[in-house]
Amino acid sequence: MKLKQELLDICLQDVSKRVSNYKNEISFIKESIESNDKISDEEGESGNSKLLEDLEKNLNYLNEVHKIREYLNRINPNVVSNTVVLGSIVITDSITFYIAISKGKVTVNDEDYYIISIQSPIGQLIKSQSVGYQFEFNGKSYKIKNVL
Template identity: 45%
Template structure:
């Protein structure tokens, strides 16, 4: 498995864990709501208000994670671009970036990569740049040394 395949796999793993966690949490909340409804026949649903809020919040998190999964499905790890695009591995004078989804730090073979979205602030700056071009991020000049 090449490096970009390993990075893509790490992103899939991250998203799949999040999706499973949110689905589990949603089931737990639904069960809690049902048990509150059964044990509370007087019409007092004060305990359910927070549960319904949590249900809505976790449903939104699940939706966001599913969108991340959809983004990953657009990446072909065998594609090599001459400019920074979705699926690019970008080596710079400061860090290595895998343009995919926002997952943060990924370590492979004792080397650090940052999974970032094209929509992130640094992703927006890197987008469509080529080797040798520079960006300024957090008052630091960063030069692209390689795009894989």
């Protein structure tokens, strides 16, 4: 299904951008650490400890983004299910969701889609549900009209 592939591509592009940003940040931090290694005073040492913390943080973020990419790679845009699963497009009476990662609102072909994770609160409400299912979220009622 072309639309599912477009939505999946948007998610994959987002993840690729995040990977690139973290790799750039890691490179910058490593360069800063190398520069500080040339400074032997106490200020350089305390600067390095902060940089090492930042390096570890960014390495962890990069690892998480790689896990998200692996998760997205499990989505087959050609799979059609009668119930809400990873990779489903869920059309309600007011909003259309794409079940993948937490990304937010995107527009494809002049239509708005809310890309959400199946682990999100609303994702948990609609997981494994089918057409006709009614639910309430943040005081608003929804009814699933179609699952693609």
